[in-house]
Amino acid sequence: MSLKNKLISFGIAFVVCGGGFLLLDVTLMNMQGLSLIFER
Amino acid sequence: MKGTGSLRNVSNKLIYGLFITLVIGLVSVFGGADLFAAYAAGTEAAADAASTGGYGPAPVTTAADYPSYAGVNGRLAIWIFAQLHLWFAAFVLAVPIFVFIIEVIGMRTRDKRYDDMAYEFIKVSITAYSLTAILGGLLLFSLILFYPDLFSYLSVIFGESMFYYALLFFGESAVLYLYYYGWHWLQGGLKKWIHLTLGLTLNAVGTTLMLLANAWLTFMMSPAGVDPAGVFSGDTWAAIHNFLWNPINIHRFVANIAYGGSIVGAYAAFKFLTARNDQEKAHYDWMGYNANFIAICALLPLPFAGYYLAAEIYAYSQQMGITLMGGIFAWLFIIQAVLIGTLFLSANYYLWCGMGRSDGAKRYTKYIKYIAIVLVGAFLVWFTPHTLVLTNSELKSLGGPHHSILGPLGIMPAKNTAVNIMITFTFLSFLFYRRSNKVATVSWEKTGNIIQVALFSAGIVNILFLGIYHGYFTNTVYKVAASIPQVMTTFTVIVGSLILDSFIYRGAKDVGPLHWGRIPDRAQYALFLLAVAFTWLMGLMGYIRSGIRQHWHVVDIMRDNSPDAYTPTLGYAANVVSIATIMFLAMVIFVFWIAQVSTKKSLPAGYWKE
Known part of the structure; x- marks a missing residue:
C-alpha cells in the first residue's frame, strides 16, 4: 500500500471515528440536559 | 501424618x-x-422510646x-x-x-x-x-x-x-x-x-x-x-x-x-x-x-x-x-495521584519487560518510548495540585496561588483527561504485548491496522477536546458532565480495538514458542511495587473516606x-x-x-x- 493510499484510508477512518465520537459526545451531554458547546 | x-x-x-x-x-x-x-x-429520650x-x-x-x-x-x-x-x-x-x-x-x-x-x-x-x-x-x-x-x-x-x-x-x-x-x-x-x-x-x-x-x-x-x-x-x-x-x-x-x-x-x-x-x-x-x-x-x-x-x-x-x-x-489526593501514576507505570513496565518473552516483540519495542513519554506527561498532569504551596515572593510574582494556564491542570477535567489517556495507552501496551508473538494472515491486515490507528487517534483527540475545552472554558456543571463522554470514548476505543484486533489476528501464526521465564529480575520488582503502591493507596484513601x-x-x-x-x-x-x-x-x-x-x-x- 502506498503512502498516499495509507493517508487517504487513515483520513477516511479518522473522520468516521471522529464523527462517531462527536455524536457520542452530543448524545451523552444531551442526556444530562446540556449541549456539547457551553451555553451561558 | x-x-x-x-x-x-x-x-x-x-x-x-x-x-x-x-x-x-x-x-x-x-x-x-x-x-x-x-x-x-x-x-x-428513652422515655419516648416506646412511642x-x-x-x-x-x-x-x-x-x-x-x-x-x-x-x-x-x-x-x-x-x-x-x-x-x-x-x-x-x-x-x-x-x-x-x-x-x-x-x-x-x-x-x-x-x-x-x-x-x-x-x-x-x-x-x-x-x-x-x-x-x-x-x-x-x-x-x-x-x-x-x-x-x-x-x-x-x-x-x-x-x-x-x-x-x-x-x-x-x-x-x-x-x-x-x-x-x-x-x-x-x-x-x-x-x-x-x-x-x-x-x-x-x-x-x-x-x-x-x-x-x-x-x-x-x-x-x-x-x-x-x-x-x-x-x-x-x-x-x-x-x-x-x-x-x-x-x-x-x-x-x-x-x-x-x-x-x-x-x-x-x-x-x-x-x-x-x-x-x-x-x-x-x-x-x-x-x-x-x-x-x-x-x-x-x-x-x-x-x-x-x-x-x-x-x-x-x-x-x-x-x-x-x-x-x-x-x-x-x-x-496528590499523594494518591503519585501512587496511581506509580501503579500505571509499574504495570506498563512489567508488560514491556514481558515482551522479551517473544522473538517477535522487536517489531513493537520501538513504540515503547513514546508510550512512556505520554504516560509520564499524563502522570505529571495527574498530580499537579490546584493550589500551589508558594512563598510570599512567589505569590507576588505569580499574582496569586493559581497559575492562569497551569491552574486548570489541578481540577477534574484535566485529571480525567490524564487518566483516560493513561488508560488508553496502558491498553495500547497490552495490545502490543498481545501482538508481539503473532503474525496476522488476513489479507486486509494493513487496512485493519490503519482503522485501529484512526480509532485510537480520534479517541485521543476527543478526550483532549472534552478535557481542554470544558476544563478551560465552561462552568462546573459542564466540566462534570463532560467526564461521561470521556469515559465512554475510552471504553469505545478499548472495546472497538479489541474486536478489530480479534478479527485481524484470526487464524494468525505464532512467531515461535513464548519463552516463559525470559524476563529480567527487575520486572519482578515492578510487581512488588504494584502490591506496595496498592496497599498504601488503599490505606490513604480509606483514611480519607472515613475522615x-x-x-x-x-x-x-x-x-x-x-x-x-x-x-x-x-x-x-x-x-x-x-x-x-x-x-x-x-x-x-x-x-x-x-x-x-x-x-x-x-x-x-x-x-x-x-
Missing part, C-alpha cells in the same frame, strides 16, 4: 470460626441490646463515655486493626473470584496448568483468611471496648444483619475449606462441577459479607432508615440501602480484584526470584503475568468507579465532598465527643497508614513464607523407628 495435620488444621480453623461467630452473634443480638439499654437509660417502636435516639456522649485501656489510644488501635482487616479481607475476597474464573478456564481448555495455578493462588489465600478473621475479631473487640456507645447504637440498627453476617462468615469458612482441601479430591466429570459450584458459592457468600459490612460503614457516612435524631424506623433494608452503599460496593468490588491480583503477583515475583531452576522460573513467570493481567483488567475501570463514588459523595453532601477534594484531604465524617460517628446523627474527635495532621495520618502498610506487608511475607514451608519436607535419618 500430613493428613492428620491438615485435618487438625481444618478443625482448629472451624472451631476458631465458630468462636468468632458466636462472639459476634452474641454481641450483636444480646450485647447490642444491653448496651443500647444502658445508654438509653441515661437519656431523657418510636422501642428505638431511642442516637446517644449523646461525653469524653467520659470513651474508655481507655492500658494507655492505648482507641482511635489509633481501631484505625490500624480496621485497616489491616480490610487489606486482608480485600485479598481473601478477591482471590476466590479469579481463582474460580481460572478454574473455569482450566476446565474449558482442559489445560491443567490453569488448574494448578488456581490451586496455588487459593493456597496463598488460606493463611491470609485466618489472619483476616483474627484481625476482624481484634477490630470488633476494640470497637466494643473503646467506642461502646457507637457500637451499641450500630448494633441496634444492624443487629439482625450482624447476626446473619456471623452465620455467613461461618458458612464461608466451611465452603472455603471444602473448596481448598477438596481440590484434588473433586477432580474430573461431575466432581469438577461440584467443585466449581463450591467456588461459586464461596464467591457469593464472600461478596454478600462484603456488602453487609459496606452497609455499616456507609450508614455512618450517609445514614438512612433513621430520623434526624437518629431514631431507627425499624426498616433494616432502608439502613443498609443507604445513599453511598452501592457506589462503595462497586468501587470495593473492582478494587479488591485489582488488589488481589497485585498481591498474588508479588507472590509469583517472590517465587520467581527464589526459583531454583528454569522450569520453576517459567511457571512463576507465567503466574506473575496472569496476576498482573488480572490487576490491570480491574485497574482500568477503577478510576471511573472512584470518580463515581466521589461524585455520589458530593451529591449526598456538598460539605463532605468539598472536605474530600477541596479541603484538608485534597493534599492526600470526611470529621467530628461525627454517624454524619449529622451521632457526634463524636471523644478526645480524638479532630482531624489529625496529614503527616500524622500518612505515618499511621505507612506503619500499618509495613505491618501488613510483614504479615504478607509471613503468608508467602508459610505457603513455601508447607511444601518442604525433612526426613531426619534414624529419628523414627524403622
Whole structure:
C-alpha cells in the first residue's frame, strides 16, 4: 500500500471515528440536559 | 501424618470460626441490646422510646463515655486493626473470584496448568483468611471496648444483619475449606462441577459479607432508615440501602480484584526470584503475568468507579465532598495521584519487560518510548495540585496561588483527561504485548491496522477536546458532565480495538514458542511495587473516606465527643497508614513464607523407628 493510499484510508477512518465520537459526545451531554458547546 | 495435620488444621480453623461467630452473634443480638439499654437509660429520650417502636435516639456522649485501656489510644488501635482487616479481607475476597474464573478456564481448555495455578493462588489465600478473621475479631473487640456507645447504637440498627453476617462468615469458612482441601479430591466429570459450584458459592457468600459490612460503614457516612435524631424506623433494608452503599460496593468490588491480583503477583515475583531452576522460573513467570493481567483488567475501570463514588459523595453532601477534594484531604489526593501514576507505570513496565518473552516483540519495542513519554506527561498532569504551596515572593510574582494556564491542570477535567489517556495507552501496551508473538494472515491486515490507528487517534483527540475545552472554558456543571463522554470514548476505543484486533489476528501464526521465564529480575520488582503502591493507596484513601465524617460517628446523627474527635495532621495520618502498610506487608511475607514451608519436607535419618 502506498503512502498516499495509507493517508487517504487513515483520513477516511479518522473522520468516521471522529464523527462517531462527536455524536457520542452530543448524545451523552444531551442526556444530562446540556449541549456539547457551553451555553451561558 | 500430613493428613492428620491438615485435618487438625481444618478443625482448629472451624472451631476458631465458630468462636468468632458466636462472639459476634452474641454481641450483636444480646450485647447490642444491653448496651443500647444502658445508654438509653441515661437519656431523657428513652422515655419516648416506646412511642418510636422501642428505638431511642442516637446517644449523646461525653469524653467520659470513651474508655481507655492500658494507655492505648482507641482511635489509633481501631484505625490500624480496621485497616489491616480490610487489606486482608480485600485479598481473601478477591482471590476466590479469579481463582474460580481460572478454574473455569482450566476446565474449558482442559489445560491443567490453569488448574494448578488456581490451586496455588487459593493456597496463598488460606493463611491470609485466618489472619483476616483474627484481625476482624481484634477490630470488633476494640470497637466494643473503646467506642461502646457507637457500637451499641450500630448494633441496634444492624443487629439482625450482624447476626446473619456471623452465620455467613461461618458458612464461608466451611465452603472455603471444602473448596481448598477438596481440590484434588473433586477432580474430573461431575466432581469438577461440584467443585466449581463450591467456588461459586464461596464467591457469593464472600461478596454478600462484603456488602453487609459496606452497609455499616456507609450508614455512618450517609445514614438512612433513621430520623434526624437518629431514631431507627425499624426498616433494616432502608439502613443498609443507604445513599453511598452501592457506589462503595462497586468501587470495593473492582478494587479488591485489582488488589488481589497485585498481591498474588508479588507472590509469583517472590517465587520467581527464589526459583531454583528454569522450569520453576517459567511457571512463576507465567503466574506473575496472569496476576498482573488480572490487576490491570480491574485497574482500568477503577478510576471511573472512584470518580463515581466521589461524585455520589458530593451529591449526598456538598460539605463532605468539598472536605474530600477541596479541603484538608485534597493534599492526600496528590499523594494518591503519585501512587496511581506509580501503579500505571509499574504495570506498563512489567508488560514491556514481558515482551522479551517473544522473538517477535522487536517489531513493537520501538513504540515503547513514546508510550512512556505520554504516560509520564499524563502522570505529571495527574498530580499537579490546584493550589500551589508558594512563598510570599512567589505569590507576588505569580499574582496569586493559581497559575492562569497551569491552574486548570489541578481540577477534574484535566485529571480525567490524564487518566483516560493513561488508560488508553496502558491498553495500547497490552495490545502490543498481545501482538508481539503473532503474525496476522488476513489479507486486509494493513487496512485493519490503519482503522485501529484512526480509532485510537480520534479517541485521543476527543478526550483532549472534552478535557481542554470544558476544563478551560465552561462552568462546573459542564466540566462534570463532560467526564461521561470521556469515559465512554475510552471504553469505545478499548472495546472497538479489541474486536478489530480479534478479527485481524484470526487464524494468525505464532512467531515461535513464548519463552516463559525470559524476563529480567527487575520486572519482578515492578510487581512488588504494584502490591506496595496498592496497599498504601488503599490505606490513604480509606483514611480519607472515613475522615470526611470529621467530628461525627454517624454524619449529622451521632457526634463524636471523644478526645480524638479532630482531624489529625496529614503527616500524622500518612505515618499511621505507612506503619500499618509495613505491618501488613510483614504479615504478607509471613503468608508467602508459610505457603513455601508447607511444601518442604525433612526426613531426619534414624529419628523414627524403622
